[in-house]
Amino acid sequence: MPRPKIHKTKExxxxxxxxxxxxxxxxxxxxxxxxxxxxYQAQVKANSLTDSIERKKRQEAFRHIAVSQLFLDLHSINDLSRDPIVEIHRVQRSLDRATDYSPSSYLEKIYQKHQLWLRNDQVSSESPVTQAVSQFEDLFESSKPLTHNILQEFGYGSEYLEASRIQKRIRRIVECLEDLELARMEGTLDSLYQLHRLRFQDTATIHYIDGQ
Known part of the structure; x- marks a missing residue:
């Protein structure tokens, strides 16, 4: 005889x-x-890793576009027949694109890339710092005649002060990059970085190059 059902209804x-x-x-x-x-933590970690990979891909794609656009801009900037005010603003946009609108963060990334370059023993190739110095020196040299032309045309006014500040920001970035290379040559790069004594880590420098 089957066992009687205890629960007779679905409910x-x-x-x-x-x-x-x-x-x-x-x-x-x-x-x-x-x-x-x-x-949950495993899923969060997996999602974070995936997001990080995708974010790096997007950043590298953006960087490639930014560098390519920078050299296209330099070609037109060097045409001194153009309006110097328009062209100095083009220099500013080139600076923004090359540094992803944050020169201080850009310099930190260059430091990290440089460390990776050193660890991989790629001394036969051009270092990330050397590449960056060349890029920003070109931009700096392009800004000099524009700033001079603005001074000649508008005098020592707001236009010149703005152009001069853009030029000096670019020069300060180059100096920060050269400071990195000098520290590497002296064998003090790691220790100075840990002590926050590299030029690009200075608070006043950060505020200046970021345009704050």
Whole structure:
């Protein structure tokens, strides 16, 4: 003879299952919650890694476009028949694109790339610092005649002060890059970085090159 049914309706079975699940949870809730936390953290970590990879891909793509655009801009900037005010603003935009609108963060990235370059023993190739110095020296040299022309045309006014500040910001970035290379040659790069005594780590310099 079959065992008689305890729960005769669907609702009774649902309530019974809920009660059973509740008792099981109360008995093993610590291990259940820990397992859920572990699964959640693993998922967050996996998502974070995926996002990081995608973000790096986007940044590298942007950097490639920015550098290419920089040299296109330099070609037109060097045409002195153009309006110097327009062209000095073009220099500013080139600076913004090349540094992703944050020169201080850009210099930190250059330092990290330079360290990776050193660890990989790629001394036969041009260092990231050398490449960056060349890039910004070209931009600086292009800004000099524009600043001079603005001074000649508008005098020592707001236009000249703005152009001069853009030029000096670029020069300060070059000096920070040269400071990195000098520290490497002296064998003090790591120690100075740890002590926050590299030029690009100076608070006043950060504010100046970031245009604050």
């Amino acid at each position: 009774q079975r649902i309530l019974a299952n809920r009660l059973k699940s509740s008792k099981h949870y109360e008995r093993y809730k610590d291990s259940i919650n820990q397992k859920r936390r572990d699964q």
